[in-house]
Each structure stands twice: as structure tokens, then as C-alpha cells.
Amino acid sequence: MSVAEKTAGQPETAAPSAPAIELIGISKAFGPVQANKDISMQVARGTIHGIVGENGAGKSTLMSILYGFYRADKGEIRIGGVPTQIHNSDDAIRAGIGMVHQHFMLVQNFTVLENVVLGAEDGALLKPSLAKARKLLTELAHEYELEVDPDAVIHDLAVGFQQRVEILKALYRHADILILDEPTGVLTPAEADHLFRILEGLRREGKTIILITHKLREIMAITDTVSVMRRGEMTATVKTADTSPAELAELMVGRQVLLRVDKKPAQVGQTLMQIRGLRVTDRDGIERLKGIDLDLRAGEILGVAGVAGNGQSALLEVLGGITAASGGSVTLNGQALDLTAHADAGERREQGIAHVPEDRHRLGLIMSFSEWENSCFGYHDRPQYQKSRLLMDRRAMRDDAREKIEKYDIRPPSCDLAAANFSGGNQQKIVIAREVESDPDVLLVGQPTRGVDIGAIEFIHNEIVHLRDQGKAVLLVSVELDEILGLSDRIVVMFDGRISGERLPSETDQNELGLLMAGIDPKEGAA
């Protein structure tokens, strides 16, 4: 069942006398940056209210103020019509507000139970609290389809499950109002659907939900009303039923945005990369790849779909030279790659493999380096950046960075700013620009548009297609099936470290891919 179908049945909650949330004239500045400017907003009880806006528009800031994480410089908050002072998260929790943050607020080495109980313990001793929480958790899990193993340690859980823990945390604290900041950014479609079912359940119970997302499809599918933010201001609030994705996109970005990828048919050439029996065992001794066979051909985008944790990351990292393989072979243009620990990522780049990593914060960028230093990161030993054997040619690096800024419309257009000062979308553009401009034969791309606003998504997709049209091979890993289906010329699905199926985008759909991702091959099943 798709989300849209479910939404058809509107909630039957009575019109509430006072709005659940009322924000009046909220302003917030971070030093010289005005993140929120005189924002007013109302959310009716028992509804799902969407907030959209470009990266850095101030959505997270606004919600963090409501949740007491930041304190507003000006403005008033009313909860259920009552003016409420929210100085810290404790106040917010007392006012019945729960929040699932964009970057999860979980203690990675704690168990689920410990995370849920943290801050909401019943007494000085832990044992009774934990016992009580365990019971309640089972009940909640049952009630809202939120099953998680209470004794699992967070860092062992997939993101989808981590998010459930965040939701459970809020529910455990009896939240009436639930704020979700980009909850689906890291979820697979199946997980996202599951999340929306949960949200619907909550709405049915009369809970109020605020949902921040970059995905207009989700806004259209589940919200009752939607607000658009731009550069710290609230530019519009509309009934979802009265608007369209195109209109929202235009409201957000201030221009028309193409919502689907526009590409010519692929001109597929020779096989560039041949992967045979590739195996990877990680540090903990777990086999992440269990024998992968793939052919990557010139002029095509090969999409790799799969639920996170089924080996896609390992595939990218081993091909990118970050980790060593435990078996198998890879050839590029007929030459075998060194898959041992002796090889490194620099060598791969020399051989023509560029890599846009899944996690730009952890791998792709040095946040405190300036843009121009990031702009050649990984290619810093190329001759064009050297002045002599030891010294780097800073001028060449900057000129090069400026060119890329221009070409890729990176904003703000200053190569001296630190990477941390760019929004997520622009950070991603820095990485894409760097890897694409290195003129690779093969481009490995992981989650190219995660957390990126629609304006930037359009741009990034076009760049990837453009590279393909130059006769290069692209290996695209994404959890966004929309993206996979829209961009790829051929799709493989990974499950449990193996390829569980291969399809052409024209001959498959989300449902079939979803089954393959769960390890079920519908065709074989039929046979």
C-alpha cells in the first residue's frame, strides 16, 4: 500500500478550539546570521504540518527553538493556546513536545532502553526505571508498530531503527506534539512508508506532528498544511490540498525547478570495470561483501539499490581504495586493481576512479579547511597543484576552486570560506565538482543528494548525467528509489552482501525493487 492511498482517509478529529502550537514573531540570530526573522505560524491540533525550505533556510533552528534547544531572541510560543516559556528541552518536554532531530540525539554506545530512559528516569536508581521502561516500550512498540530490541546497542542499529528509538523517546515522555526534522533523509522507501504509517497512527490519536522534509512527494502525501521558509522567513503557509509540488518548489527556491531528471538514452560502450567474486571482511570480522560480480560499462549509470547495511557502503569503499578486499578481483580497462591493504585511495584516483562518498561530513570534506583546500582534496598530489617538489601551488589551487565554484554555482561563491560554512547542498556540490572535474573513467557516487534541497538535487543529477554522456561509467549507490529509478540506465539490487537482482529501470518499479531489497526475487518466486 502506498502512502498516498493511506492518506485518502482524512482524520476525523474535531476542529480544536485553540491551535496546538502557535509561534508569534519568533526571531533568532546566531551572531551576525539572522536564522529566523519574525516568524509566526500556527499548527492545528491533530494535524500533520509540513515545513519545507532550502538548506539553511532556518527550519531546524525554528524547531529547535520550539523544543527549547535554542532560545529565541524575540517572540512568543503558545502551546494549546497557553503562552509558554520554553527555556530548555525540559520545559518543552513538560509542555508535551517531542523532537526527532535531523542529526539523531542518541548516545551511540548505550542500549535502546538506556537512551529512552535517559532524562526521564523514575528515581535515583536505574533498575526500576529500566524495568518500567522495558514494559512501556513493549506496549508502545505494539501500539505503533515500533518494534526495536530494547537491549540492542545503538551503533549496531540501522538508521531506520535508530529513528524509531528517537520516536519512542518522545512517546515515552508522553509527547502530544512531535517534531520530525528531515526524518526520511536517511530512510529507505520502505522504512519511510513505515514511518508515515506510524505518523498517521499518531495523528489518529490526536497528536500534532510537524514534519520537515526536502521531499515534496512526502509533503503532498501526508501533510495537512505546509509552510515554506526562505532565508529565515516564513514565506507562505498553504493547505496541502490546494498546492502542487511545482508551486512549493518555486516558493522555496524562487525559480522554477525541474522535478524530474531529463536525460537522453544511454550510449553504452565497452566494459570499463569488471568485478569478479569480490569479497570484503570488515574489522570486526563480519563479511560485508560475499562475492560480487558486476560489469560497469562506459556511458552508463549503474544504480545500486538496497537497504542500508547490505554491503553498498563496503562496495564503494573497496572500489574507492579505502578498504582492502578479502577476495576476488577487479579490473579497470583490463588492468587488475590492487585490492590489498597496500593500495590506497590516491592510487585509485590515479587509475581513473573518482569517488563521491556517502558521508560528506565524515569522508568527503575537511570541515575546517577552506573551500579551495577541499576543492582538490584527494587530488592534492596532482602535478597541476605543485609549485615544486615540496610546495603546493596555492594560486593554482584557488584558481581551480574558483572555476569550479563558477561552473557548479556553489554558493556563497567564496573559495576562502571554510567548508563548514556552506549549506549541505553546497557542500555536496563542492564534492561533486571535485570528483567530476578530475575527469575520471569511473565515478563512484554514494547518496549524492542526501539532505540536499531540491534546487541542488536538480543540479547534481544533471551533472551525473552529463558525465555519463561523455562516455564515463557511473556507479550510483542510493537509498532513494526515486533517484535510482530516475537516474540509472541499469539497476542492481544488493541484499546481504550479494547482488539479489538486476533490472532495467523501464521494466521495473518501486514495488519490485522493494521486494528485491528484502531478498525476495519475485521472478524466481514465480518460476
Next chain:
Amino acid sequence: MDLAELFQLFDSTLRNATPLLLACLAGLFSERSGIFDIGLEGKMLAAAFAAAAVAAWAAAPYVADPFPGQLSGLGLGWTAAILGVLAGIFASILMALLHGFASITLRGNQLISGVAINFLAAGATVLIGESLFSMGGQTPQLSGNARFSGLDLPLAETLGGIPILGPLYRDVISGQVILVYVALLAVPLTAWVLFNTRFGLRLRAVGENPGAVDTAGVSVVRMRYSAVLIAGILCGIAGAYLSMGTSAAGFVKDMTAGRGFIALAALIFAKWRPYPALGACLLFGLLEAIGSKYQNVDIGLFVIPVQFMQALPYILTVVILAGFIGKAIPPKAGGVPYVKER
């Protein structure tokens, strides 16, 4: 080596380990909360001084009309020692609060603050000591009620007859200064607090992800101050032990002699866990005991240089660290000030 000799070694080990253990647990609380603490040394030193100074003063007889340079005290009995320990704790807490103010409230660099505290303690103890006692920064030699002496545990003699365990109880366990037992008891207590109480849960969380604690409605600042305060108390006891519970019997400048750094090493060694901390401190204590007991080893062909034996504890630490411990991963948020808005 006979049993008696072994027990002597253990006995010495226990004494060596006590200040290390207390300081190590202090560091554990602080660092588990995300506040790096290389100021253990300074806190201990300040405490050692304050404890000795106050104990000396409290135990000295009251003189109605002292001549210049004569110490007129309170003439207290055993409470003098208690007063001394409290003074030590107080001094150490002052240092800890300074560290807290710098690194929690002002979000300053925790390493710098720690270095500063070590310097400050080294300077201020002598400065104050000199102006109080005019003995070059030393305190008067402590005696009687102003210091702790060994405590004979019940049945020590009676049980002494039992083979092995008897002498172990009599010669090693029994007869230590009360602060040694305090240190030993602090280990299970710390473990219990850390893993069985609400406070412990929050403490561990705040050192891993302060954001999680904050958004759970718990004050990060308050948690960290509590942790730093506990560290102050433990370092205070450690310092008091040095000046009141050992043969030093008083304060001598720089008398901590690097023990704070060894405690830090033990903490990392123990990967910030209480029972391993006990193990690490005992190991360091044992190595030190061995290093000083067997200084002149003649292995027939040649005599091992004293210096080698003296360096042995440190060499072994390096070897053990390289060989068996693997990577010690500190609390994730350690050393980083909790900044929400930049």
C-alpha cells in the same frame, strides 16, 4: 622469593597504588563527563598542602601568646586529621571549580586549563606555605593526631594463622591507613554509581553525546560541574593521603612527583572503566614496588644498571600498552566544549 617477601611487595603495591587510584577515579568521573583533566597532579598537590597545613595547625597545641614563628593551633585530637582531609578536599574542589568554570562555563580549552592548574598549584602551595610557616613552603612535620596511621582490621592476628590467606589478610590487607580502604571502596562505589544510578547514566551520556542529554531535558552544565566536583573530592583525598597518610608526614613542594600523570596513564590504560582502573593502578603500584625493591640486580654476567630498574615500570607500561591493550577509545565528547551556538 618467599611468601613474606611477596606480601611485602603487595603491601607496598597497595600503598603506591592508593593515591594513583583516587586520582584515577577522579579523572574517570571528569573525563566520563567529557571534561579532560590533566590537572589531576595540581589538584592533588593543592590538596596535599591544604591537608597538611590545616592538620598541622589543628593538631598543634593552643598557645595563648605565641612568640613570632611559633605555631599556635587548635589543639584538637583525632578530629585534626579529619579537618585536614576536609581542607584538602576543599582546596582540590576550588581547583576543580576553576577548571569547571574555564572549561564548562567559558568553554575554554580543557588542556590549557589543566596545565594552568598544575602550574598554579606548584606555585601557590609554596607561596602560601612560605607565608604561613616560613619553612620554604614546607609544612611542619605532622605527628600524632595530625596524620593517619595504620589501622589494624579486626581478627588480623587471629586469622594470621591460616595458611596464605591469613598472612595476606594480616600483612597486606590489614594495617593500612584508613584512606587506603577509602580508595579501595571507592572502586565498587564508582562502578555502582556509574552503572546503576540515574546520575551514572547521565554522566556517561554527557561524555558521549551532550546533545542527547541536553535534548533529554537534562542540564549538561550541571552534570559536568557535578562530575568535576566529584573529581575534586577524590583528588582531595588523594592529596590528603600523600601528605597525611604516608611517611611524608607533611607537605614538601612538588611532592606529587608526577603521580597525577601516572594516574592519567592508568585511566587511559583502564579505558575509563572503574575495575580496570583498580587493576591498572595496582599494576603501576606493583611495578613501582618492584622497581624500588629490586634496584640492584646482579644477573651473574653483569649488574643491571639501577637506572634500568628505575625505568622498568615505565618501560613495562609501554610494552603492555603496545602488546595487550589495543586502542583506548576515550569518551566521544571528551575535551570538546559543549557549544550549541557559534
Next chain:
Amino acid sequence: MKSMPRWVDLFLIPAINVFLAFLVAGLVVMFIGEDPLHAMRIMIQGSLGSDYGIGYTLFYTTSFIFTGLCVAVAFHASIFNIGGEGQAGVAGIGVAIVALTLDQTHWLLVLPLAVLGAGLFGAAWAAVPAYLNAKRGSHIVITTIMFNYIAAALLIYVLNTYLKVPGSMAPESRRFAGGAHIPRLDQMAEWIGLELTRTPANISLFLALLACLLVWLLIWRTRFGYELRAFGFSEPAAVYAGMAPFRIIMITMLISGALAGMMAINVVLGELQRLNLDSVQGAGFVGIAVALMGRSHPVGVILAALLFGVLYQGGAELAFEIPAIPSQMILTIQALVILFTGSLENMVRFPMERLFLFLRLRKEAR
């Protein structure tokens, strides 16, 4: 986005902080019953008021620059090398070997070889902790602490066994002969016809400044520096970019240790002209404060080292002039300076930022 002009950040705030430190130190001096202004005057006068004072100040500064750079370089790679004390101590052996062997020749020969010796020995002493860290994951803080102790033992052993003058009670090598005497600043001044009071400040000062320049080049201009900084910010990212952590850790620590070792040129070759037990005298630890205060930037290191040089020399003068002020006063003042300029600096910075934001907003409003 910067909220304050650069000069406020770099100069005004540190200046205010140093002022505050001295204010508190003044209170302590008053507590001892002395006149703080008088004490202050003696300190400044004694350290900067004469060629004699400046000479000594520069001598101390030189040592602190080296140990400060040692910590700073490693810091850029996120490595906390607190082994400067041991590395400098062991480097003294290298210097002594060169000087004792060649002190019948000329300093022009001895100096470069001694630099080599100091660098090699210092680097060697950093190599083991570095290797253990890079290969076995041993915590570098512990291993470098341990190596400080081991260095002390080694030093005594070497002095007692090999270098001591037979029949002497002191664990010292013999004094280097004239051929190993590197020029002091006053001697160098003489070359250009300037007459200065004799102080131990020597040609190593220029070596130190050169080292600052080289470190600056290394960190911000070379490819290795780029890799080092990248590694310092994020090891996984460095690996992603094809950099080898092992290589970075090793080279960084070797450089760091060699820099600490250079201190022996200043002290052992320049001042003592012999090797003794405690030529380092805590400069390794002062280096930590210097690097932290100097924000690990060579210019910052120079300034911080100078500040500490002033404190050392001014403090000695204070003790000469006012015997009632014990030498520990200097330790206390140092602590206050470290505290105020280092960890309490936000006490001044936060209000300052608000002030400038306010000024800016007002200007924008107009």
C-alpha cells in the same frame, strides 16, 4: 562569518587577558606584602629594559620556541606530544657526542653536525611512541609521558657511565672546548661593532626563527603539511583522500621530536657547553603551554615563547631584587597567564563579540 575584526581577535583580546593575569598576580604580590607596581616594574625592566635583560629573555624564548613548535606541529595532526621534555633531554646526548668529538675543530663544523645530532636523537626518542601509536594504537599521551621518565633514566645512565668526568662528583660531561662554542648574540653583535652585555642568548635564536619559518612553510605550504592538517581534522577523510596515516604519524612525530631536540643546541651547546642532568628544566612542559597559547601557529608560538621568556627572566630579576618574593611567585604568575590567556579567554571574548555585534548592527541600522 567573522563577528570581530581580526586585530581584536589576535591582539586586543590577548592583551586584555595578559593584563588581567597581571592584575591577579598583583593581588598575590600584595598578599605577600610587597608593592605590585614595583614588582611589575622590576619584571618588565629586568626582562626588557636592558640588553642584559633582553639577552636572557631571548635565551629562554629560544628554548620555548623549540619546545612550543614541537607540540604545535604534532597538534596540527591531532597528536598530543607531551614528550618534548624527554626528546630534548635525549637530544642533549646527541649534541654532546658531536661537540665532545669535534670540539677541537670549529663551530662552523660543529653547529650543523650538532643540529643533526640533536635532531636525530630527538626524533629517535619520538619515533618509538609514534610507531607504537601508528601500528599498535598505543595512546601517545601515555607513551610520551613514559618516555620522559625513561629518558631521565637513560640520561643519568649515559652521564654516569660514559660522559662523566672521572673523579668528579657531578653527573656532567666535561666542558666543550672552544672549538664547539657557538657564537653568543653579544659576540655576534661585536662583529658588527655593537657592544652588548654578555648573556647566554646565542645563534640558536636565529635557528629558532628559521624553524618557525620552516614549520609555517611545512604546515601551510607543503603537500605534507596539507596532509598533516587533513589527518588532524579527520583520519577517515584523510584515508579517503589517499593519505597514509602511518606515514603521517611517523613523519610528524619525527619532526616534532627533532624540533624539541633543537632546544639542546640552545642550552647544551650554547649555554652550558656541557651536558648535565637537567638541561631541559621543564621547558618541554612550558612548550605545551606555549603551543596552546600560540594556537599552534608559529607566530603565536614566538609571541607566547617571548611572553614566557619575559616571565622567566623578569621573574628571576624579581627574586634578585625582592628576596621576599619567592621564586614560586613566577610559577604562579605563569599559571595565571596561561589561565587567562588560554582557558579563561572567553571571559573577555564573549562580551567583546557581543560588543562588536552590537556596534555592527547599529551601523547597519543607520
Next chain:
Amino acid sequence: QDFKPAVIFDLGGKFDRSFNQASFEGAERFKEEFGVDYREFEIQSDAQREQALRRFAQQGNNPIVVAGFAQASAMEAVAAEFPDTDFTIIDAVIDLPNVRSVVFKEHEGSYLVGMLAAMASESGTVGFVGGMDIGLIRKFACGYVQGVKAVNPDATVIQNMTGTTGAAWNDPVKGGELARNQIDQGADVVYHAAGGTGRGVLQAAADNGALGIGVDSNQNYLHPGEVLTSMLKRVDVAVYDAFKDAQDGNFSAGVQVLGLAENGVGYAVDENNEDLLTDEMKTAVEDAKAKIISGEIEVHDYTTDDSCPVS
């Protein structure tokens, strides 16, 4: 020209209850007796040695007394620059016309306290705690062992050094621990030559029913009845004499070797330890003393050949 004596103390400071304190006391005694104030400086770092000397000399202080072998090279340089100033160095020999070098025969004093230790010991095991393993301390230790063996050739002497860093001279906790170790191993008399560390040694001895032996200054008073004696090294006399001679215009350069004969070293007897020393012990020691002075007994000086005939 007024008379401005000065004294420079070595690392450890004038209140180390030991070596430096002895020079401090000498200067104080002179001040009390003649009402002449003196300048003083406590060395904090190596570089200050030369600095302090030169400064005092420049300011016209005369005589200038420094204590400690570590000062030797600084003195060598500065004394040459100021030929009109009288210098005195203790514990080192400098061959300059304006320098008086005072060295002590610590081995002789140590020999005597070693004898006392052996005679007071019931277990036949005695201990020695040194600060650092350096020549000077070995000299103390070697003299001590010779004294012990002279009384009881079968006696065991346990020797320990405190540490390898400067902290070794200020670590009474470790000193106490070493002494306890030795006592655990049977030692019932413990002699220390370890500066501030010795405080812990004497305390540990007192706490554990053993006898301590002090060093440099008379430390008997620290634990009356529990310090057997102290090996006196009359640094105070050397300082006092240097001041006095200069005041009287009798200052003489050259080497002064102060041994038993010159009363430069000795053992302390006062009301605090008279009950501990039997007549028999006193006679034996006085006898040995006479023989050492006459040359009949020769106590080996470790530093002459860096070795000790007994151990």
C-alpha cells in the same frame, strides 16, 4: 666600600632541611653575630646559575658563596671575569686565584655513621636511601658501607636510589616507601642522603621501629629518640668562614678539604639521641675517627675512581 656578602642556593632551595639549609644557617649565623645583611638567591633553573653569579658580582657583592657542584662551570666562567671578587664554591674544585673551593670528605663522616648503624643494628641489616644515582651520593653510600662493614663484615647494606628526575630530591612519599621496603627486608637502621626525600625516610624509620640517620644538617630533632644520629657536613661552617674571612680581610683562595680532621664532617650527638648512643659505640667511633685522622684507617672515596671496594 661596604661589605656585601652574598650566597646562592642550589636547586632544592634554602629550606631543604639538608644541604642548602646548612648554607642558609651559616649565613644566618653570621648575620646574627655581626649584624651584616647578605644577599641571597635560590636557583630555579640552570641558566640562572651564571646569571645570578654575574649579577651579584656586578653589583659589587663580595664575597659570593655558592653551594653545589652543579655551580662549578658557571663559577668558572664568572670568577674569571671578576678577578677582584672573592668567590667560594662548596662541593667542587675550581682552580682560580680568587676562588676558594671547599670540598668535604663525606665518605669519612658517612663511615662513622655507618659504624654507628652497624653497632645499633640488631638484625645485621641496614639501609641507605640516596636521592639520585650520581657520584656524590655514591660517595656517601660507599663511605657508609665501609663503616658498616668495618664493624660487622657480615652485615647487609640495602641501597636504594629514589629516582631519575629532579623530583627525586622532593619525594618523601617515595623515600618513605623505599625505607619501608628496606625495613621489611630486615633493615633496622636507615641512612639517607636524599634532600627533601629524606624526610619520608626518617619518618618511615620512626614509624616502623627502626632508626634513621640524618644527613648534612643535624636532623636528630625531627624524631627525638628515633634518629640515631646525623652525618654532619658543615656547609654552614664553610659559609660562615667565607663570610668571616672576607670581613676580616683574611680571605684565602685555594682548595679546602674538610674532613674529620678539620671538623668539616662528623656525626651529631645531642639531647635527642644521647640515649641511643652507648658509651661503647661512642668510644668505637671516636677511636675510628682518630685513626682516620691519623691516616691509620683510610676510607675510600668513591669519586676518585668511581668504584667502591665493598658493597
